[in-house]
Amino acid sequence: MKAPLVADIKRNALDDGPGIRTTVFFKGCPLRCVWCHNPECTRAAAELAYRHERCLGESCRRCRARCPTGAICGDGPAQIARARCDLCGACAEQCPSAALEVIGRRYAVDELVETLLVDVPFFENSGGGVTLSGGEPALFAEYTGAVAAALRARGVHVMIETCGDFDADRFETHLLPHLDLIWCDIKLVDPVAHARYCGRDNTRILENIRRLSRAGTPPLLLRVPLVPNITATDENLRAIARFVADLGHDRIGVMPYNPLWHGKALGLGRAPAYTRATSMSAAERKRCRDALGELAIVGDL
Numbered sequence: 001m002k003a004p005l006v007a008d009i010k011r012n013a014l015d016d017g018p019g020i021r022t023t024v025f026f027k028g029c030p031l032r033c034v035w036c037h038n039p040e041c042t043r044a045a046a047e048l049a050y051r052h053e054r055c056l057g058e059s060c061r062r063c064r065a066r067c068p069t070g071a072i073c074g075d076g077p078a079q080i081a082r083a084r085c086d087l088c089g090a091c092a093e094q095c096p097s098a099a100l101e102v103i104g105r106r107y108a109v110d111e112l113v114e115t116l117l118v119d120v121p122f123f124e125n126s127g128g129g130v131t132l133s134g135g136e137p138a139l140f141a142e143y144t145g146a147v148a149a150a151l152r153a154r155g156v157h158v159m160i161e162t163c164g165d166f167d168a169d170r171f172e173t174h175l176l177p178h179l180d181l182i183w184c185d186i187k188l189v190d191p192v193a194h195a196r197y198c199g200r201d202n203t204r205i206l207e208n209i210r211r212l213s214r215a216g217t218p219p220l221l222l223r224v225p226l227v228p229n230i231t232a233t234d235e236n237l238r239a240i241a242r243f244v245a246d247l248g249h250d251r252i253g254v255m256p257y258n259p260l261w262h263g264k265a266l267g268l269g270r271a272p273a274y275t276r277a278t279s280m281s282a283a284e285r286k287r288c289r290d291a292l293g294e295l296a297i298v299g300d301l
């Protein structure tokens with residue numbers, strides 16, 4: 001079982017489930033949502049991230065001196081010729097301001113579990129635990145299931161944040177038995193719109209949601225990322241509300257749009273595919289709330 005790459009381990013997370021949590025962000029996702037808030041997690045391979053706002057520029061230039069392939073150039077802020085970069089990490093080791101970072105590290109199952117168990121006192125005092133996120137943790141169901149099983153054997157609450165696009169049989173065999181809670185996205189009901197904005201249609205996602213809803217355990221919360229003019233249209237939100245209510249759910253999670261991800265995409269050498277640069281207004285939020293009808297709202301709307 002090959003370990004996937006981990007992009008980040010975020011401690012003291014307050015928005016990734018109940019209580020204080022430690023969230024593991026895995027690299028690799030089957031979708032390519034144009035608004036993805038975690039662009040560093042979409043590709044399964046390691047990547048070099050550059051945060052230009054931290055760079056000391058001309059007064060430093062250590063990265064240029066250390067790069068063995070000549071991949072970094074530019075007189076002021078670094079410019080990275082990514083085709084020449086072999087991800088050796090020499091530049092990041094030398095960078096005094098942590099402007100450069102190779103994203104993606106493998107952990108053996110035991111190593112990751114021990115890293116996460118350090119936070120058990122916080123979990124116990126707050127009703128928290130570990131959240132498996134990404135990227136798509138169910139892409140690596142054998143590995144993430146082994147991590148979840150080991151954590152639960154030590155009394156840790158484990159949940160997953162998933163895009164829903166996973167192989168149901170592998171998920172149910174390896175991961176589902178070791179989860180206490182599932183948060184699953186539902187983005188767009190129309191399959192053509194889903195393919196256009198998320199890179200694949202939603203047939204498998206909707207079927208997985210039906211299957212998880214029928215099973216009834218562990219608890220399932222469906223959540224909508226509210227993206228203006230894409231998912232946050234009245235038509236889509238009403239369709240989601242109908243779909244969710246028909247499955248017997250009486251609440252829905254919401255994640256209002258936040259443009260902070262643009263900087264992360266640029267730092268990975270990618271131009272944001274969705275360019276709205278402002279958060280949602282109070283009026284937009286109210287319209288979304290109204291469109292979701294009778295469902296109880298979980299989240300800040």
Ligand code: SF4
Pocket residue numbers: 048066067068069070071072080084085086087088089090091092
């Ligand atoms: S990771 Fe290595 S090859 Fe890539 S830019 Fe940095 S020093 Fe150069």
Ligand code: SF4
Pocket residue numbers: 054055056057058060061062063064078091094095096097098099100
């Ligand atoms: S080593 Fe870091 S701070 Fe210095 S020029 Fe390179 S990226 Fe900027």
